[in-house]
Amino acid sequence: MDFIILSLIKAAVVAFVLLTALAYLQWIERKVIAHIQLRVGPYRVGPHGLLQPLADVVKLITKEGVIPSHVNKLFYLMAPWMAVVLALISIAVIPFGPQITVGPVTTWMQLTDLRIGILFVLAVSSIGVYGVALGGWASNNKYSLLGGLRSSAQMISYELPLGLAVASPLLLANTLSFREMVAYQDGFWLGFIPRWNVFPEILGFIVFLIAGFAETNRVPFDLPEAENELVAGFHTEYSSMKFAAFFMAEYANMVTVTAVATLLFLGGWLPPFPEPYSDFIPIAVFALGGLIAIYHGLNPARRMDKFTLPVTGLVFLGIAGLFGLSLLVPVLKTILMALFWFCAKVGILLFVFIWVRGTSPRFRYDQLMRFAWVGLFPISMLNLLATGLVVALSSK
Amino acid sequence: MTALIFFIFAGIAVFCAINLVAQTHPIASALSLIGVMGSLAILYLQLGGEFIAAAQVIVYAGAIMVLFVFVIMLLNAGAEGTSLQVSQFAKYLGIVLLAAFLGLISFIIQSMLPRTEGVVFGAFQGGTALDVGRKLFTVYLLPFEVTSVLILIAIVGAIVLARKEI
Numbered sequence: 001m002d003f004i005i006l007s008l009i010k011a012a013v014v015a016f017v018l019l020t021a022l023a024y025l026q027w028i029e030r031k032v033i034a035h036i037q038l039r040v041g042p043y044r045v046g047p048h049g050l051l052q053p054l055a056d057v058v059k060l061i062t063k064e065g066v067i068p069s070h071v072n073k074l075f076y077l078m079a080p081w082m083a084v085v086l087a088l089i090s091i092a093v094i095p096f097g098p099q100i101t102v103g104p105v106t107t108w109m110q111l112t113d114l115r116i117g118i119l120f121v122l123a124v125s126s127i128g129v130y131g132v133a134l135g136g137w138a139s140n141n142k143y144s145l146l147g148g149l150r151s152s153a154q155m156i157s158y159e160l161p162l163g164l165a166v167a168s169p170l171l172l173a174n175t176l177s178f179r180e181m182v183a184y185q186d187g188f189w190l191g192f193i194p195r196w197n198v199f200p201e202i203l204g205f206i207v208f209l210i211a212g213f214a215e216t217n218r219v220p221f222d223l224p225e226a227e228n229e230l231v232a233g234f235h236t237e238y239s240s241m242k243f244a245a246f247f248m249a250e251y252a253n254m255v256t257v258t259a260v261a262t263l264l265f266l267g268g269w270l271p272p273f274p275e276p277y278s279d280f281i282p283i284a285v286f287a288l289g290g291l292i293a294i295y296h297g298l299n300p301a302r303r304m305d306k307f308t309l310p311v312t313g314l315v316f317l318g319i320a321g322l323f324g325l326s327l328l329v330p331v332l333k334t335i336l337m338a339l340f341w342f343c344a345k346v347g348i349l350l351f352v353f354i355w356v357r358g359t360s361p362r363f364r365y366d367q368l369m370r371f372a373w374v375g376l377f378p379i380s381m382l383n384l385l386a387t388g389l390v391v392a393l394s395s396k
Numbered sequence: 397m398t399a400l401i402f403f404i405f406a407g408i409a410v411f412c413a414i415n416l417v418a419q420t421h422p423i424a425s426a427l428s429l430i431g432v433m434g435s436l437a438i439l440y441l442q443l444g445g446e447f448i449a450a451a452q453v454i455v456y457a458g459a460i461m462v463l464f465v466f467v468i469m470l471l472n473a474g475a476e477g478t479s480l481q482v483s484q485f486a487k488y489l490g491i492v493l494l495a496a497f498l499g500l501i502s503f504i505i506q507s508m509l510p511r512t513e514g515v516v517f518g519a520f521q522g523g524t525a526l527d528v529g530r531k532l533f534t535v536y537l538l539p540f541e542v543t544s545v546l547i548l549i550a551i552v553g554a555i556v557l558a559r560k561e562i
Contacts, residue, residue: 075423115524119450126458130430130465137423137469145469152466156459176525 010111011092018091022251023053029354036358047308057244065240068139075138080238080245083131087252090124093117094259095178097269097338102331109269109338110179117178118170121260122163125215129155131249132217136234147233150223150365157372158214158221164380165208168387169197169264182268192274196267203383205265207376209352212257214372216250219357223365258349266345269338279333282323282340290316398517402442409435421475422468426461433457443515445523 034041042049097109136148173184187195214221225233271278290313297309326332412431433456440449
């Protein structure tokens with residue numbers, strides 16, 4: 001098939017799935033935080049609030065976009081689109097799975113593979129700060145300006161430990177391409193411990209995650225939008241889709257950080273167990289989830305549960321059946337297994353992001369800076385030195 | 397195709413560079429400089445220097461310019477007023493004369509240089525991270541180390557200047 005048509009199809013699929021996932025990530029976040037705080041969260045729009053993201057999108061699009069009279073118009077309008085475009089671009093180099101052959105077409109489950117893929121993600125994320133900084137400055141509002149300033153200072157500071165933490169697995173695998181990075185992590189030590197970078201590089205992984213929280217402006221590092229002192233921080237003056245663009249950028253950055261962490265440290269789409277056992281885990285997970293849902297549907301606690309839970313259970317059983325079917329069809333198995341393990345790892349990391357937001361209070365500004373320069377930076381530096389020493393000694 | 401991309405981004409680079417000088421507001425100038433650096437990175441990429449292109453974006457556009465923007469925002473620098481009062485006629489004449497002068501200089505320099513063959517996009521293959529690293533740690537090891545000592549001295553100097561008592 002023509003290269004351009006194939007690329008367009010892949011880009012369309014990835015863009016559609018990513019944008020839907022971003023909308024539903026927000027639903028999941030509200031649900032998880034609600035349950036942490038003993039509430040139910042979105043519940044009215046659709047069963048269990050499942051149509052809430054759709055309602056939110058319609059609301060944000062049809063809302064009047066107010067442009068305050070005192071803003072610097074060009075930069076004010078440019079900032080949200082800059083933020084969201086730069087946040088979405090990184091997905092182009094993220095691989096979701098191995099090479100697959102469907103009929104006559106052989107392709108990678110990835111939009112494009114750069115030899116400098118990891119540097120590309122770092123470069124795009126390092127420019128991403130301008131969206132927030134400009135938005136804060138162009139609003140001509142002291143709270144927005146403070147938010148933008150904090151954000152740029154924070155992102156410069158945390159980019160250093162982030163970059164150093166990324167460098168250690170690069171040293172081990174000796175590559176800058178995501179595909180080769182995952183290929184390096186294939187296999188098992190002693191037959192059952194996966195050869196993932198997270199085991200030798202546990203320090204680097206922790207530093208990467210913490211710096212990732214700061215780079216995405218998430219709790220406990222969400223100083224740029226600290227409500228109790230800055231109203232809403234850098235997006236105080238924004239409304240309708242311009243406001244939504246900042247939110248989309250935040251969630252897209254979260255997905256990028258967790259996907260990169262998965263690829264660099266957690267073996268990408270590779271399963272955590274040796275081949276024959278790992279095939280049955282998705283079936284077991286989905287079948288068990290479906291059976292639990294059907295059981296609760298037969299003993300309903302609320303009125304609507306009689307309908308919603310059995311339907312969910314049947315869908316889950318259907319997915320389990322699909323995985324069972326895939327054991328007979330090799331192509332389907334390659335695609336489904338890669339997607340399952342990749343999404344499972346990214347999903348667990350995203351859950352950690354939400355979980356931390358539900359439990360941890362915000363840092364004070366001086367604590368934030370001291371933590372980066374006195375805590376994380378020396379640790380990641382030492383980690384990099386130790387890794388370099390081991391690699392140099394063992395590569396003779 | 398490659399020539400088209402080259403002309404687009406070379407044009408953007410030149411436009412941003414002129415805009416950088418023409419703008420009166422510091423933030424607009426800083427953003428133009430980012431535009432220059434971004435399009436330069438694309439030109440490096442076309443020439444096969446992929447590592448240099450990535451480093452250009454990460455270090456210059458991503459780190460140094462963020463500091464520039466940060467300082468401009470922190471000092472809250474406003475637009476500069478133009479102090480020079482010149483007539484419209486002189487301004488337009490100046491543009492034409494400047495273009496002629498620069499054209500003349502570039503023609504003289506070009507005729508003085510030895511003849512070289514044109515650049516072929518995609519012909520140069522030694523721009524990967526591996527090649528750059530190998531060169532840096534073998535052929536250019538001494539300049540590399542000397543540069544890092546120089547930067548260390550600059551950091552220490554900045555701290556000494558910034559702090560009253562140590």
